Amino acid sequence: MTHRDYDPTKPDRPVNHPGEPDPTQDRIAYRHGNYVTQHDWDTDRTLTTTIVSVLESVPEVSLREGDPLCEAVDPEALDALCRHGDTALDVEVRFSYQNCSVLVSADGTVAVQPGLGRPTH
Numbered sequence: 001m002t003h004r005d006y007d008p009t010k011p012d013r014p015v016n017h018p019g020e021p022d023p024t025q026d027r028i029a030y031r032h033g034n035y036v037t038q039h040d041w042d043t044d045r046t047l048t049t050t051i052v053s054v055l056e057s058v059p060e061v062s063l064r065e066g067d068p069l070c071e072a073v074d075p076e077a078l079d080a081l082c083r084h085g086d087t088a089l090d091v092e093v094r095f096s097y098q099n100c101s102v103l104v105s106a107d108g109t110v111a112v113q114p115g116l117g118r119p120t121h
Helices: 047-057 075-083
Strands: 012-014 029-031 034-038 092-097 100-105 109-114
Touching: 034 047, 047 075, 047 100, 047 109, 075 092, 075 100
Parallel strands: none
Antiparallel strands: 012 029, 029 034, 034 109, 092 100, 100 109
16 A cells, blocks of 8 residues: 555555655554644654645645645744644644645644545544
């Protein structure tokens, strides 16, 4: 299975190829119509990189076409808000990008739902 293969009849399954050797790849799951991963705040990897990884897994999204992600959300402001957000207060940021709803929360959850629906996790 490649990261672009998915089967909506399977509610919770990895989207990444199981044999991918790159440990920096996000483990992206397809759950209830959302592409979901968990950002690791303890690495040097940026939150924007994690978001882009999830967006690349969505067949309806083409990062090479359309507006850059930075026109939909300010990456530095998003990182500052979520990184320093209080997870007890459930800090969540939602924005639209290429007909998808993107949810980022202070606990590191990144969820993308095609079709502008509200991501659930």
